[in-house]
């Protein structure tokens with residue numbers, strides 16, 4: 001059964017799609033506030049080391065496995081060994097869980113396109129109160145979350161190659177451009193240097209094992225790793241493409257975007273005398289404040305454009321997550337695409353409603369100490385994706401023959417991959433051990449470690465039972 005597999009039209013098409021999956025709320029919403037919460041410079045440095053040494057290594061392993069087998073995540077793992085099917089299944093579950101909170105934040109960003117027209121003020125307290133009041137309300141954020149999810153469903157139902165791809169070709173560069181404008185402007189504000197130093201001068205006294213796990217989880221989340229997403233993308237990649245180069249380009253673009261977001265936020269934040277630990281509201285407070293200084297017309301225009309571009313960046317990411325879950329029902333459960341997408345969309349809506357309400361009226365409802373939003377957020381990047389990373393490294397490093405990997409990475413010997421031995425050593429020994437150590441030490445040090453341990457137990461049980469899938 002060797003069907004001709006659908007492939008990316010062009011090299012740039014693949015890079016845009018993979019970078020589109022990687023660049024999203026993780027870079028612009030999450031990265032700045034996680035960096036702020038973890039003390040700044042030292043976190044950034046650890047993040048960069050992880051992105052380069054572990055991120056590129058795992059991404060390359062995912063691309064290689066995907067292209068070698070020409071199968072999406074579940075099938076790709078299954079074809080290495082039946083006992084590994086569960087890694088793909090965990091990936092599908094992880095995608096579902098991320099989509100339990102991602103659309104909530106996507107909804108906030110959508111709302112802020114419109115709030116840009118009314119809500120710009122340079123008073124930090126008012127801006128903070130507007131954000132806090134908005135996300136804890138019961139109805140309004142749900143409407144925007146619904147809008148965002150609906151866009152996802154429509155896009156995935158119609159196929160990704162249409163409007164969203166064209167829109168992202170224009171809007172991703174625009175997002176970069178606006179981030180550069182904000183950064184340059186922010187750096188000229190009085191007091192901005194303190195923010196610059198916060199971001200780039202490491203203070204190691206703030207580093208704990210939590211910092212390492214936060215940095216590693218952020219790297220996995222931001223690069224879309226550890227759950228088979230890049231395996232699936234790799235399966236569509238042409239045989240003559242250079243896998244290593246692609247992995248490096250995608251990682252570089254994603255990291256650059258996160259750095260720019262940091263540079264756009266922190267100097268301005270310090271200039272405005274705000275706290276770097278502002279939390280998940282950071283971007284929604286700092287960006288409107290910056291633009292309020294641009295004057296009514298220009299400020300509104302920039303702010304609306306910024307959030308519009310952010311929504312599109314978020315959509316190109318969330319669409320990849322919805323697709324992973326829908327593809328499971330289509331490929332493995334024989335469902336028709338529209339039915340699968342609607343079913344998955346419905347499950348995600350319920351989860352998203354619960355996550356959104358957990359920030360307001362449902363604040364008292366906790367699962368092992370965490371509200372629904374935090375539960376999903378914590379379990380995915382810090383537990384499921386890091387453990388998923390260990391499993392992927394072990395499968396590729398220990399269960400696929402070295403010569404097969406070499407052949408795949410050099411396109412059957414037709415191109416050079418000078419760092420093959422280095423990569424092989426990293427994926428076989430360094431990556432799995434380093435990720436496991438960071439994950440175990442970090443989890444033991446978490447306030448909510450019972451929750452995380454329960455997550456790992458659940459993964460193990462799933463592993464045992466999904467052998468029959």
Ligand code: TRP
Pocket residue numbers: 021022023024025026027098220221222223224225227229317318320321
């Ligand atoms: N990387 C995306 C972001 O930074 C989120 C995302 C999309 C993702 N697809 C993923 C995360 C797959 C993990 C796995 O916003």
